[in-house]
Amino acid sequence: MATVDALLRDAVERLRRSGSDTARLDAEVLLAAVLGVDRTGVIAHPEAPVGDGAAARFAEALVRREAGEPVAYLRGVKEVLGLAFASDARALIPRPETERLVELAEAEITRRLVEGPREGGEPPLRVVDVGTGSGAIAVALAVRLRRRRMLDEVDILATDDAPDALELARENAVGHAVGDRARFRAADLVPGDEAPFDLVLANLPYVRTDVLATLPVATSFEPRHALDGGHDGLAVIRRLLALLPDVLAERGVALLEIGADQEAGILAAVTEMPGRWTGVVERDLAGLPRVARIKRVERIEP
Numbered sequence: 001m002a003t004v005d006a007l008l009r010d011a012v013e014r015l016r017r018s019g020s021d022t023a024r025l026d027a028e029v030l031l032a033a034v035l036g037v038d039r040t041g042v043i044a045h046p047e048a049p050v051g052d053g054a055a056a057r058f059a060e061a062l063v064r065r066e067a068g069e070p071v072a073y074l075r076g077v078k079e080v081l082g083l084a085f086a087s088d089a090r091a092l093i094p095r096p097e098t099e100r101l102v103e104l105a106e107a108e109i110t111r112r113l114v115e116g117p118r119e120g121g122e123p124p125l126r127v128v129d130v131g132t133g134s135g136a137i138a139v140a141l142a143v144r145l146r147r148r149r150m151l152d153e154v155d156i157l158a159t160d161d162a163p164d165a166l167e168l169a170r171e172n173a174v175g176h177a178v179g180d181r182a183r184f185r186a187a188d189l190v191p192g193d194e195a196p197f198d199l200v201l202a203n204l205p206y207v208r209t210d211v212l213a214t215l216p217v218a219t220s221f222e223p224r225h226a227l228d229g230g231h232d233g234l235a236v237i238r239r240l241l242a243l244l245p246d247v248l249a250e251r252g253v254a255l256l257e258i259g260a261d262q263e264a265g266i267l268a269a270v271t272e273m274p275g276r277w278t279g280v281v282e283r284d285l286a287g288l289p290r291v292a293r294i295k296r297v298e299r300i301e302p
């Protein structure tokens with residue numbers, strides 16, 4: 001029977017040859033997933049024997065990883081803000097960058113609920129996650145608001161125009177016990193019949209079409225529709241901006257994830273919106289532009 005160490009050494013060698021920059025990590029994570037333990041369990045027990053069935057499943061995963069398939073799809077899981085999300089080819093693998101959007105949304109909701117005097121009987125804050133994919137934003141937000149005991153005061157709608165993605169998002173909501181606390185709806189961007197929203201959240205496709213072919217091969221396993229943002233990467237986001245005057249409440253805020261090179265582009269797009277709108281771009285922990293915060297210019301009462 002092969003040991004953990006022998007399987008890992010062989011796998012690392014193969015994955016390096018296939019071009020993976022993270023061969024050791026990939027091998028450890030995949031073997032741990034096959035064995036049903038966490039990665040430290042694999043690292044701590046190099047001498048442990050691995051049964052033939054598990055070794056065969058590991059071999060299958062390796063072949064797929066050698067072909068470039070992302071580790072998250074092979075494991076079937078991706079962590080977002082410490083929460084495990086089911087992940088497969090139905091939707092984009094949630095990226096760490098998106099955690100910033102969830103944190104900003106949570107802070108915005110908390111501020112509104114704590115600062116704005118709510119005397120009871122008021123309708124819940126209305127939040128929409130546009131292009132929810134695996135449900136990462138809507139579900140992580142719901143879980144974090146539940147921890148703060150604020151979930152009852154918020155109504156969360158999540159939309160996507162890809163029915164497969166919505167199915168995965170619903171599964172993730174159920175997996176995190178918020179299946180009855182967020183609604184999932186097939187729609188092109190935002191359904192106008194549910195407006196107005198206090199918060200519009202979106203991580204829509206923002207990769208420039210000409211850049212798609214240059215991305216790592218793992219990306220080619222993800223739905224192209226989830227990535228392709230048109231000629232300047234902002235085509236879908238611009239369509240959402242055009243809807244904001246109709247779907248955002250008077251004092252509402254939109255938080256939109258953008259690429260690190262799109263700060264000037266999104267701010268220019270905001271100046272083209274009808275009416276008076278203002279945009280600022282929030283940075284991520286690496287100091288990169290990451291989330292555009294867009295709202296109406298506030299009227300100063302005489």
Ligand SMILES: C[S@@+](CC[C@H](N)C(=O)[O-])C[C@H]1O[C@@H](n2cnc3c(N)ncnc32)[C@H](O)[C@@H]1O
Nearest residue numbers: 094131132133160161162188189203204205226
């Ligand atoms: C970049 S992925 C983000 C998924 C998820 N929000 C996340 O952060 O991991 C973009 C998502 O937007 C969806 N999408 C693209 N165009 C859309 C449209 N016009 N209306 C609704 N959803 C759209 C895609 O199907 C995909 O799930």
